[in-house]
Amino acid sequence: MPRLTLAQVVAVLGPAALARPSRKPRDPMERELLAKGGDPTVLREDTSLVRKAGDRPTRANSIPKP
Amino acid sequence: MTEGLKPHPLAVPHSLIVAFQRLKARPVLVGGKAVQVWTGLQDGLFQTYDLDFVTSLRVEDFPALGLGIEASGRHVVVEGQPVEFPTGPLAVGDLQLDPESDAVEIPTSAGDRIRCLRPEACVLDRLAQVAAWKVAEAYTQALAVAAAQVAQPGWDHAWIEEASRKAGLRKLWSLLKQELERDLPTEGALDEALRLGWD
Numbered sequence: 001m002p003r004l005t006l007a008q009v010v011a012v013l014g015p016a017a018l019a020r021p022s023r024k025p026r027d028p029m030e031r032e033l034l035a036k037g038g039d040p041t042v043l044r045e046d047t048s049l050v051r052k053a054g055d056r057p058t059r060a061n062s063i064p065k066p
Numbered sequence: 067m068t069e070g071l072k073p074h075p076l077a078v079p080h081s082l083i084v085a086f087q088r089l090k091a092r093p094v095l096v097g098g099k100a101v102q103v104w105t106g107l108q109d110g111l112f113q114t115y116d117l118d119f120v121t122s123l124r125v126e127d128f129p130a131l132g133l134g135i136e137a138s139g140r141h142v143v144v145e146g147q148p149v150e151f152p153t154g155p156l157a158v159g160d161l162q163l164d165p166e167s168d169a170v171e172i173p174t175s176a177g178d179r180i181r182c183l184r185p186e187a188c189v190l191d192r193l194a195q196v197a198a199w200k201v202a203e204a205y206t207q208a209l210a211v212a213a214a215q216v217a218q219p220g221w222d223h224a225w226i227e228e229a230s231r232k233a234g235l236r237k238l239w240s241l242l243k244q245e246l247e248r249d250l251p252t253e254g255a256l257d258e259a260l261r262l263g264w265d
Contacts, residue, residue: 003246003247003248003249004209004213004245004246004247004248004249004250004251005213006105006107006210006213006214008213008249008250008251009206009209009210009213009251010107010110010111010210012250012251012252012253013205013206013209013251013253013256014110014111014206016202016206016253016256017111017202017203017205017206017256018110018111018203020202022201022202022203023199023200023201023202024195024199024201024204025199027140029139029140030139030140030141030150033138033139033141033148034115034116034148037115037116037148038115039113039114039115039116040110040113041098041111041113041114041203042115049199053139053140053150054140054150054151054152054153055152055153056152056153056157056159056194057159057194057195057197057198057199058159058160058194058198059159059160059198059234059264061198062197062198062199062263062264063198063199063200
């Protein structure tokens with residue numbers, strides 16, 4: 001049985017993740033649509049990171065390791 | 067069916083369900099809304115605006131149905147709700163999934179039924195975003211789904227071990243499993259997850 005609870009994840013890592021800029025690449029048109037709707041993740045995204053709309057994360061479209 | 071799992075009903079416009087039925091489609095819910103299904107959380111880090119369904123349907127298939135569904139770029143807008151159809155097939159990273167066995171039927175808040183990515187696959191779906199794009203909130207969502215569902219009797223431990231290896235996510239899943247055994251999650255593990263990448 002896991003010791004970690006959902007509430008602990010939210011309490012500890014929620015603020016930690018929200019404090020960082022979101023690195024999710026997104027199609028600019030989709031970003032605009034979601035921003036108009038008030039999607040909070042979109043509002044934190046680095047708009048220079050883009051991808052083709054609908055593409056899922058794969059090795060081929062990964063950000064290279066630093 | 068969802069025997070042994072604990073899904074939380076999700077708001078899905080009824081006219082979208084009707085559209086899927088008329089088009090004889092069995093789409094699978096993925097993405098942030100699937101995370102909401104398996105955690106029951108909808109605020110802050112878990113808030114998301116659009117519904118993502120993997121299906122062979124196209125945006126152009128919907129307006130002609132006469133259900134008031136509008137096309138807008140890659141989305142359709144149903145009762146004000148944007149719906150996107152990510153590029154198929156159903157997959158985690160480069161691992162193709164089975165839309166029948168790797169998805170389960172869940173209830174909507176209106177009493178309809180839709181198909182949704184299983185929670186184990188939902189965890190790997192989020193970890194793929196961590197591996198590919200270093201998305202910190204995706205790691206937190208993966209850990210949240212696992213914390214909420216891993217003790218449920220329907221959780222398939224063998225499936226996620228095998229699938230994580232095939233998807234190139236074994237190291238990230240191992241790290242996440244270690245976190246599940248802790249008393250509190252750590253930011254150090256989040257940083258490590260963002261560094262690991264694919265196997």
